[in-house]
Amino acid sequence: MNDSPPPNEPDDETAFDLRARAELALAYEPGQPPAYLFRHTPWFARRAVRGLGAALLVAGSAAITVLALRPPELVRDSIEHEYYERTLRGNFMDPAPLLTQLGLSPNQVVPGFPQLMRPCEIEGRLVYHLTTFFERGGMVTVFAFDQSVALKNGSGWWNNVYWQGVRSRDGKPLVLIAQQKKALALARASLAKSPT
């Protein structure tokens, strides 16, 4: 029965092996692989595309958020101006015209402890710059525009400071900038027209 020696290597073919190989080769005809075994991921379901989509969604949301927080250009320029003159101190003008511009009586005392009073220029417009310290709130910078500007009332947080656009007691636009919200509230109470 076992007249042929067992193979030492699989390629030690015998007549029996040839017969078995030939019969088995024809016995099982598998056909071609069915289509359902292949994978065809649609382009929009690919990981890279989905990752890109998610990244675009996040970037879009971030851009929308930034745009929603972004103040008007006049306010942005005011914030930038405040940043560059934050450490500047001194009275470079008479307080009377400044108080008039702020909608206060020229004989009145400047609210808080004034740190800086000077006429400046923002976007080519003359603006009165007052930086004053409120003991219970902190430092506030007020910009009072000499000419009429299109500035709606509003508030927000931009470039690491709080800002607020208000109307003075005589209806002129003011931009208030402070690092603490509490200071902004005190300045508004001192300068802005009451809501009535």
Add this chain to the structure above:
Amino acid sequence: MLQSAEARYNQWVRDHYRFLLRSAWALSGSRAVAEDVVQDCFTSAWLHRDQLREPELARAWLFRIMRRSALRHLAPGFLTLDVDELPEAPAPDIGLDDRLDVVKALARIAPIHREVLVLYYFDDMSTALMAEALEVAPGTVLSRLARARDALKAALESPARPVLRLARMRKV
């Protein structure tokens, strides 16, 4: 050239489907079961595609997955054979009485022998690859192959008497 995972997988299907289906069919005796087994095998291969480090071992690796899938599908009736499921194609150069003798004989030997013969006769795999596919040492492959051939010869010589060795798939 770098291939995407999907392209590599589809190449596996193209290159190895026929071999795997024939192997599963020969192991199970049923084409329907074999198709399920091979489908499971490719699903598993896709899920664990990163485990294959050497592309030249793909066939042995896929056979290993298929073999495990076959064990899951077939146990405990792995030794049974549905004669109606036998392939209908006659073997070449043999008489009508000898039709599919080897196929029937293969179905009657122990699964542990059947699987090594499937690898040997269907694919002509090297000993090293067979060892990889069967998860045994190369020496074990050779000794198992010798015993399997003897068992197949015995089954062919006494077709009426089943030659079922109750050897387990996982033991030598």
